[in-house]
Amino acid sequence: MRKVEFNRIALQSDKLLVGMAAKVSVAKDATPVLWQRFMPRRKEIQSTVNEVLYSVQNFSQFDGFKSFAPETVFEKWAAVEVANRDCVPDGMQLFVLQAGHYAVFDHYGPPSEFSMTRNFIFSEWMPKSEWQLDDREHFEILRPDWRADDPNAREEVWIPVKSDENV
Numbered sequence: 001m002r003k004v005e006f007n008r009i010a011l012q013s014d015k016l017l018v019g020m021a022a023k024v025s026v027a028k029d030a031t032p033v034l035w036q037r038f039m040p041r042r043k044e045i046q047s048t049v050n051e052v053l054y055s056v057q058n059f060s061q062f063d064g065f066k067s068f069a070p071e072t073v074f075e076k077w078a079a080v081e082v083a084n085r086d087c088v089p090d091g092m093q094l095f096v097l098q099a100g101h102y103a104v105f106d107h108y109g110p111p112s113e114f115s116m117t118r119n120f121i122f123s124e125w126m127p128k129s130e131w132q133l134d135d136r137e138h139f140e141i142l143r144p145d146w147r148a149d150d151p152n153a154r155e156e157v158w159i160p161v162k163s164d165e166n167v
Helices: 031-044 111-128
Strands: 004-012 015-024 053-058 074-081 093-097 100-108 131-133 138-142 154-163
Touching (some): 004 111, 004 154
Antiparallel strands (some): 131 154
């Protein structure tokens, strides 16, 4: 079975997320620590929409990854979707996931194999598609039963895109 599959193009509206953020890089990935801090406290968040978890990457110095290197620092979020802005627990923040088109892929396997998915998306799929990378957040949707140590784990990878016509 292929470790990554293109699923669809989705038009997504704004989403309100509440969670925790950390500055990370590929070289100094603190993602496991971020999730270890967030998961025990996620039940403190009121008005959650569902049990889905969001892993968000916010590239504030975005240049289409032209200068992206393993040492490039970006903001990583561990979050859940909420229905309103009212209840943000101490030590957490509100984040608005921006509306727009996203290319959605299914990644199968542990996070350690994600580089293959990233290579497929940006080296194979994107150059052949009618879509260009857009300057918005990238995110993954993790189901409540997702486990990092599961070799058959599935996560949805959402990449912000805009059509060639809008470039």
